[in-house]
Amino acid sequence: MQTLASLKKSSDAYSFGFLDAFAKRELRRKILKAVAIPGYQVPYASREMPIARGWGTGGLQATLALAGPSSKVKVIDQGSDDSVNAANLRRFIARMTGCDATRDTLECTILQSRHRCPEERLKRGQVLVLQVPDPETLRSVEPNMTRARLMHADQDYGLMWLKLYEQLVRFGRFVQGASYPSLVNGRYVMSPSPIPRWDVPTLHQAQHLTILSAGREKRIYAVPPFTRVEPLEFTDEFFQVEEQSDWTCDRTGQRYKFMNEIPETDGTARHEISDTGYADKLIQKKEGEAVTLGETYYDDNGTFYHDGFLKS
Amino acid sequence: MTVFLNPNAWQPAPPRLIETAPILEVKGIQKRYGDIQAVANVDMSVYPGEIMGIVGESGSGKSTLLRMLHLEEPADAGSYKLNIDGWQDRELLQLDRFEQRKLRVSHIGIVYQHPHLGLRMHNTSSGNVAERLLVAGERTYSTLRQAAVSSLAASEFPLQRMDDLPRHLSGGMQQRVQLAKAIAMEPALLLLDEPTSGLDVSVQARVLDTLKSLQQQQKISTVLVSHDLGVIRTLADRVMVMRGGHVIEAGLTDQILEDPQEAYTQQLVHAKL
Amino acid sequence: MYVAAKGGEEAIQQAERLYHDLKGKLTPEMVEQVEKGMPYLLDRIMGESSLYAPQLAALALAQAGGDTYEAVLILRAYRSTQPRLAYALPIDSNSMTVVRRISAAFKDIPGGQILGPTLDYSHRLLRLDVLDKELVAEDSGTAELQAADEPSPKQYPPVTDWQRTQKMLPELDSIENPEPADLPDLTREPIMFPTSRPHRLQALARADTGGLLALGYANMRGFGPVHPTVNEVRLSYARVQLKHPVTGTVFSVGNIRVSHAEVVQTTKASKDKVGLELGFCATFGWNEVKNIAGSMLDLAMDREDVHPAFTEEFVLYHTESVESSGFCIHLKLPHYVTFTSGMDAMKDAMMGVGMAQMPTSSKAFEKQDAKSPAPEADLETDEKVSPITAVESESETESEKEMS
Numbered sequence: 001m002q003t004l005a006s007l008k009k010s011s012d013a014y015s016f017g018f019l020d021a022f023a024k025r026e027l028r029r030k031i032l033k034a035v036a037i038p039g040y041q042v043p044y045a046s047r048e049m050p051i052a053r054g055w056g057t058g059g060l061q062a063t064l065a066l067a068g069p070s071s072k073v074k075v076i077d078q079g080s081d082d083s084v085n086a087a088n089l090r091r092f093i094a095r096m097t098g099c100d101a102t103r104d105t106l107e108c109t110i111l112q113s114r115h116r117c118p119e120e121r122l123k124r125g126q127v128l129v130l131q132v133p134d135p136e137t138l139r140s141v142e143p144n145m146t147r148a149r150l151m152h153a154d155q156d157y158g159l160m161w162l163k164l165y166e167q168l169v170r171f172g173r174f175v176q177g178a179s180y181p182s183l184v185n186g187r188y189v190m191s192p193s194p195i196p197r198w199d200v201p202t203l204h205q206a207q208h209l210t211i212l213s214a215g216r217e218k219r220i221y222a223v224p225p226f227t228r229v230e231p232l233e234f235t236d237e238f239f240q241v242e243e244q245s246d247w248t249c250d251r252t253g254q255r256y257k258f259m260n261e262i263p264e265t266d267g268t269a270r271h272e273i274s275d276t277g278y279a280d281k282l283i284q285k286k287e288g289e290a291v292t293l294g295e296t297y298y299d300d301n302g303t304f305y306h307d308g309f310l311k312s
Numbered sequence: 313m314t315v316f317l318n319p320n321a322w323q324p325a326p327p328r329l330i331e332t333a334p335i336l337e338v339k340g341i342q343k344r345y346g347d348i349q350a351v352a353n354v355d356m357s358v359y360p361g362e363i364m365g366i367v368g369e370s371g372s373g374k375s376t377l378l379r380m381l382h383l384e385e386p387a388d389a390g391s392y393k394l395n396i397d398g399w400q401d402r403e404l405l406q407l408d409r410f411e412q413r414k415l416r417v418s419h420i421g422i423v424y425q426h427p428h429l430g431l432r433m434h435n436t437s438s439g440n441v442a443e444r445l446l447v448a449g450e451r452t453y454s455t456l457r458q459a460a461v462s463s464l465a466a467s468e469f470p471l472q473r474m475d476d477l478p479r480h481l482s483g484g485m486q487q488r489v490q491l492a493k494a495i496a497m498e499p500a501l502l503l504l505d506e507p508t509s510g511l512d513v514s515v516q517a518r519v520l521d522t523l524k525s526l527q528q529q530q531k532i533s534t535v536l537v538s539h540d541l542g543v544i545r546t547l548a549d550r551v552m553v554m555r556g557g558h559v560i561e562a563g564l565t566d567q568i569l570e571d572p573q574e575a576y577t578q579q580l581v582h583a584k585l
Numbered sequence: 586m587y588v589a590a591k592g593g594e595e596a597i598q599q600a601e602r603l604y605h606d607l608k609g610k611l612t613p614e615m616v617e618q619v620e621k622g623m624p625y626l627l628d629r630i631m632g633e634s635s636l637y638a639p640q641l642a643a644l645a646l647a648q649a650g651g652d653t654y655e656a657v658l659i660l661r662a663y664r665s666t667q668p669r670l671a672y673a674l675p676i677d678s679n680s681m682t683v684v685r686r687i688s689a690a691f692k693d694i695p696g697g698q699i700l701g702p703t704l705d706y707s708h709r710l711l712r713l714d715v716l717d718k719e720l721v722a723e724d725s726g727t728a729e730l731q732a733a734d735e736p737s738p739k740q741y742p743p744v745t746d747w748q749r750t751q752k753m754l755p756e757l758d759s760i761e762n763p764e765p766a767d768l769p770d771l772t773r774e775p776i777m778f779p780t781s782r783p784h785r786l787q788a789l790a791r792a793d794t795g796g797l798l799a800l801g802y803a804n805m806r807g808f809g810p811v812h813p814t815v816n817e818v819r820l821s822y823a824r825v826q827l828k829h830p831v832t833g834t835v836f837s838v839g840n841i842r843v844s845h846a847e848v849v850q851t852t853k854a855s856k857d858k859v860g861l862e863l864g865f866c867a868t869f870g871w872n873e874v875k876n877i878a879g880s881m882l883d884l885a886m887d888r889e890d891v892h893p894a895f896t897e898e899f900v901l902y903h904t905e906s907v908e909s910s911g912f913c914i915h916l917k918l919p920h921y922v923t924f925t926s927g928m929d930a931m932k933d934a935m936m937g938v939g940m941a942q943m944p945t946s947s948k949a950f951e952k953q954d955a956k957s958p959a960p961e962a963d964l965e966t967d968e969k970v971s972p973i974t975a976v977e978s979e980s981e982t983e984s985e986k987e988m989s
Contacts (some may be wrong), residue, residue: 014666015666018665018666019665019666020665020666020667020668021668022668022669022773023665026773043775043777044775045772045773045774045775046775047662047664047665047772048658048661048662048664048665048907049662049665050658050659050662050663052658052907052910052911052914052915053658053907053908053910053911053912053915054908054911054912054913054914054915055911055915055918057911077918077919078919078920078921078922079922080593081593082593082594083593083919084593084596084597085918085919086593087593087594087597088597090594091594091597114918115920115922115923116922133912133915144898145778145898145902146778146779146898150409154409154410154413156413156447158443158446158447159443161446161451162432162435162439162442162443162446165439165442165443165446165453165456166435166436166439168453169436169438169439169475170436170475171931171933172933173930173933174930175930175931176930177923177926177927177928177929177930177931178922178923178926178927179923194920194922194923194926195922196922196923196925196926197926197930198926216908216911216912218775218776219775234451234452234453234456235451235452235453236452236453236454237453242925242926242929242930243929243932244929258922259925260921260922260925261925274922
């Protein structure tokens with residue numbers, strides 16, 4: 001017989017994907033809007049998640065709103081599956097959805113990442129979810145969000161260009177590190193999240209969908225498949241990715257992938273491929289295991305796969 | 313050229329020998345702050361290549377009028393037109409924010425009395441000039457450098473300091489950077505708001521020389537606001553005298569300064585000369 | 586290497602266990618103790634969490650070992666899982682049971698000044714004697730409470746009522762039958778600026794107590810425009826009522842502790858706007874300091890040309906407790922990719938230009954005193970240096986390009 005007590009859900013039960021249905025509906029609608037207006041920051045409610053703000057709550061909400069029972073999720077932080085924060089997020093997603101987790105870029109349907117894109121090319125149907133600490137690329141020239149929104153509306157990006165001009169004057173080159181401002185679909189300048197410059201071109205005319213979600217700042221934006229993403233550059237002074245051409249990965253012997261620099265006690269440094277999932281597969285392959293390596297954005301000579309997109 | 317003493321009856325008349333249409337035409341422009349009528353029903357016109365001086369004491373409404381011409385202060389009523397390609401038929405007081413910016417960037421330059429109003433103190437001097445071109449869409453670095461050099465050279469700025477921050481420059485040099493920025497896009501209209509008032513007398517004289525020679529070379533139509541009759545005499549072709557928001561007297565500069573009709577203008581002139 | 590790299594997941598689990606091990610066991614008794622013994626701490630937590638549930642607040646606090654930022658985060662995250670099923674009816678402040686209300690603006694006010702429960706006039710002596718003896722039931726450190734001679738009135742007219750009849754304050758806009766479900770809900774939509782009135786009051790209500798206090802204090806101490814008078818501070822119990830979705834019967838779901846503060850300041854804006862301006866802040870629970878600081882900031886935020894630290898965007902963004910604390914601790918996360926990227930961008934620049942010269946000098950025009958140009962030197966330069974021609978400097982620009 002049913003009683004009130006038997007109808008009550010157990011006190012540690014949660015909805016699929018943690019968020020209640022209203023929150024997920026709002027997120028999906030806002031994601032659709034973001035896809036419809038590439039690069040435009042869509043404000044959204046951004047519920048509090050059971051991890052701290054600034055630790056990937058935006059990416060987490062997007063992932064949970066997109067994940068279904070058959071999703072396969074990969075989570076990386078600084079390129080690594082085993083970074084403690086990536087491990088924590090993966091554990092939470094698995095706990096709240098029952099989704100399978102994977103470390104293989106080729107296998108995942110959703111790749112949630114902080115600060116990196118994978119080396120292997122993402123394909124049609126895959127979604128890259130980037131965690132965004134600060135969605136407002138104009139913040140450095142206009143800290144007031146209300147005014148910055150007006151500047152986007154007016155396509156008033158003069159100050160962003162002035163910032164680049166000043167860098168050339170003072171340093172002889174662009175000195176922006178990560179979060180390189182990029183023009184999406186010829187309309188909105190966006191922050192690609194603090195991914196290194198090496199990763200920014202991988203968003204350009206990509207096969208996959210990229211969702212960028214800032215939980216603390218409550219903004220979500222997107223780069224749909226096959227959309228132009230152009231790092232800001234002058235016609236005679238070009239955007240440049242990180243110069244690591246003389247670095248060789250200590251684990252795999254590979255070159256021309258984005259590397260971490262690890263200081264050694266003797267004053268030198270060694271280097272390791274930052275995308276640990278990819279590096280692990282390279283090692284497995286070397287040891288004779290049957291693994292599939294995907295095509296990469298940069299080939300073994302460091303050439304980017306869209307011919308001529310990176311000028312020098 | 314006739315000067316009517318009744319301010320309401322005064323109509324702008326073109327200087328002799330100039331038969332072209334005015335480049336700037338303002339009718340019945342007004343601005344009120346609470347109980348104070350800052351600008352009351354002012355008409356004015358500026359002809360291509362001339363410098364129109366506006367003189368008056370502080371509170372006379374001359375700076376408010378200039379800010380309205382720069383579209384940074386909305387007017388309460390009136391009409392404002394510029395005879396520039398693409399903008400002839402537009403009522404400029406009705407422009408939205410986006411169009412205001414577009415017009416300002418390409419066609420109006422301004423020099424403020426206080427450099428911090430016109431310059432980004434944390435950007436280089438050349439960057440301040442280049443910003444105008446960047447906003448207008450220029451994306452070639454070498455072109456930006458060249459434009460900064462030629463504008464700064466035209467305002468007689470020492471080029472070896474072009475990449476210094478304005479806050480490391482003297483007041484006179486800051487004004488030259490403002491001027492270079494104002495003329496960088498070869499504007500149709502140049503607005504000067506007390507451009508030399510904050511400067512030492514000797515520096516002031518040199519900046520005035522620059523303005524004079526720039527005007528002779530480039531023939532930019534200019535509105536010059538100043539409380540200083542000396543500045544007006546040096547630069548302006550025509551002059552309007554403002555008091556309490558009204559234009560009380562207007563005409564050729566020599567005529568007004570040599571033979572002022574209004575008692576107030578007479579006081580101004582005699583106090584100065 | 587591969588095996589060692591797998592350690593991330595294991596490490597975080599062990600770290601959490603160690604934390605709980607050092608903190609001590611979480612038991613129902615402990616939660617009960619916290620709920621009974623720390624009502625003011627619960628009030629603060631419930632206000633910042635936008636969730637009135639003393640038992641859950643006590644649980645969150647106990648679970649977090651008393652870390653208030655953690656406790657608020659836990660409660661707000663729990664709130665994210667709960668659908669909003671119903672909307673309570675508006676509460677008329679006249680229907681509340683008032684236990685304390687004071688006004689600093691008048692010696693006496695209609696209904697009287699009611700001190701109520703407060704430590705305001707107590708001596709803040711540390712009660713070491715409590716540690717000396719076994720705690721017994723009657724030892725609360727105070728003599729027995731005396732009942733008042735007369736029962737207190739059921740209602741206290743707001744001080745603003747009197748001020749409105751005196752035309753010191755404008756009449757309130759009357760809202761007929763406000764529909765609670767139509768009110769914007771800050772927990773269901775992002776804050777945008779300028780805010781709506783409901784969003785602003787909701788943001789103040791859930792703001793970090795310490796954050797509001799810091800900005801409110803800065804404001805009243807002299808960096809802001811508002812030096813107000815406390816018009817009224819109230820602590821009350823309010824009855825929360827719902828309407829049955831089918832029968833329409835109104836029924837009570839319980840009483841909650843609420844508090845609010847109003848501050849006033851005489852207007853000096855212009856001649857046609859004379860009188861008083863009102864700032865308001867209300868919270869779940871009894872939070873006097875927060876309400877006073879919040880109501881003051883409410884007033885300051887409406888001023889034109891206010892100090893940047895008291896604008897609406899500045900105050901409401903930066904006093905968000907979960908966002909501000911989360912972002913602060915996120916700096917502990919690894920940032921080595923961004924660091925590498927940033928160092929790469931600076932490497933050439935550091936080699937090309939000496940670090941010390943970076944802010945002021947350019948490569949194109951080397952000069953002797955780049956580091957400290959004195960204003961006097963500037964004036965001289967203004968006089969003596971004649972501008973070099975455009976042609977000359979074009980060639981210099983070229984050489985600069987070659988160098989870069």
